[in-house]
Amino acid sequence: MSHGHEAVHKPTGTSTWGGGISPFKISYGKMMMWFFLISDAFTFSALLTSYGFYRHKYADNWPVAGDVFTHFPFYSGHIELAYVAFMTFVLIASSVTMVLAVEAGHRMDKKGVLFWMFWTIIGGLIFVGSQAWEWYHFIHGTAHGALRDIFDADLGQWVNTIVHGANLSHNEYGHPLFADFFFFITGFHGFHVFSGVVINFIIFLMVWSGKFEKTGHYEMVEKSGLYWHFVDLVWVFVFTFFYLI
Amino acid sequence: MSLVRDDIYEYSLDAHHDEAAGKALRKKIYWVLALLSVVTMVEVGLGFKFGRVVELKETLKWVFILLTLFKAGYIVMVFMHLGDEKKNLRAIILVPYFVLVGYLIFICLDEAIYSSEHRAGIETSFKELNAKTPAPAHDEHGGGEHGEGGESHEGHH
Incomplete structure (x- = not known):
């Protein structure tokens, strides 16, 4: 354990910004993680704000999420938003297991850290898998489809045809921008979840190898934990603005 | 204020606590989990029950935004530990x-x-x-309708 009191360098002035101390009382790595997360938060805020802008602009034919996301695994009927509620719960639960891993790290409990990180990784994988599943159903669409004007590049004109599901150029359920934003925002978030799972797995292996016992603290778990909670935080907003409102 | 350095890799601030502090923290974590789960269930329930009631749409929107900010606050302040920084x-x-x-x-x-x-x-x-x-008689299928229709008739975008 390095409490640092032996490494104290007493400055001449004892003010917060007098030098020689940590004015924010936080380690360099954690502070940089926070700065990265703020910039990432700006990106997601900009995406969700532009989503809101276009949603109001095309409010007339913007799809209702309850009409689009009705599928539930192993059930042939339709339940509105049930699966996405389950996904949200999985991500919140994995955030909780992560914070429990951090707590175990504070007690230098290696077994506890490994246990909780394992379940965090499992939760992340379930979430990414669920998102892929939801994309599949959104792209696939319904059996009946809907009539849309599609631009035929070969003919050089608009053709009125039945389309099923959604992609970047057309959307069975409503305005194509809904699909564009859906793919971009949930895709960007899903990529964050995926990279979070990879990072957590690497840290998991480092904990396994006993690296942090040698270092004397589990701060690396705390740093990857900050990232993981941020992913959960973003999903809370995506869930509200895409699915609930 | 403790005068400590933060520029050594092996060094970390507040990286340890004892069993008693851990127990208190775990209790807090489980409490927040219960709270966030209940709020999410309330949100889904409200959406399920009143999501299609046109008169309540505006109210419901603000209820959802406030509940989301409430959840976000707990995630940032407790899980991300910002409340104790x-x-x-x-x-x-x-x-x-x-x-x-x-x-x-x-x-x-x-x-x-x-x-x-x-x-x-x-x-x-x-x-x-x-x-x-006065509209010219031969221009019935002109671009005028198309130009305006672009806004309301999706698929042209």
Whole structure:
């Protein structure tokens, strides 16, 4: 354990910004993680704000999420938003297991850290898998489809045809921008979840190898934990603005 | 204030606590889990029950936004530990975020009103123009309908 009191360098002035101390009382790595997360938060805020802008602009034919996301695994009927509620719960639960891993790290409990990180990784994988599943159903669409004007590049004109599901150029359920934003925002978030799972797995292996016992603290778990909670935080907003409102 | 260095890799601040502190923290974590789960269930329930009631749409929107901010606050303050960090650290993280995102939202709301008024203005002036000019008999399938239809008839985008 390095409490640092032996490494104290007493400055001449004892003010917060007098030098020689940590004015924010936080380690360099954690502070940089926070700065990265703020910039990432700006990106997601900009995406969700532009989503809101276009949603109001095309409010007339913007799809209702309850009409689009009705599928539930192993059930042939339709339940509105049930699966996405389950996904949200999985991500919140994995955030909780992560914070429990951090707590175990504070007690230098290696077994506890490994246990909780394992379940965090499992939760992340379930979430990414669920998102892929939801994309599949959104792209696939319904059996009946809907009539849309599609631009035929070969003919050089608009053709009125039945389309099923959604992609970047057309959307069975409503305005194509809904699909564009859906793919971009949930895709960007899903990529964050995926990279979070990879990072957590690497840290998991480092904990396994006993690296942090040698270092004397589990701060690396705390740093990857900050990232993981941020992913959960973003999903809370995506869930509200895409699915609930 | 403890005078400590933060530039040594092996060094970490507040990286340890004892069993008693851990027990208290775990209790808090489980409590927040229960709270966030209940709020999520309430949100889904409200959406399920009142999601299609047109009169409640506006109210429901604000209820959802407030509940989301409530959840976000607990995630940031408890899970991300920001509530227990130093006040000046909390400020340098939250203040720039809220100032800039607040500005972004303001400018989008403001310009959205402007752009819809502007569009409405153009459409009105087109109508006035059409009313003044007698329509040529052969131009029934002209671009006039198409140009306006672009806004309401999706698929052209």
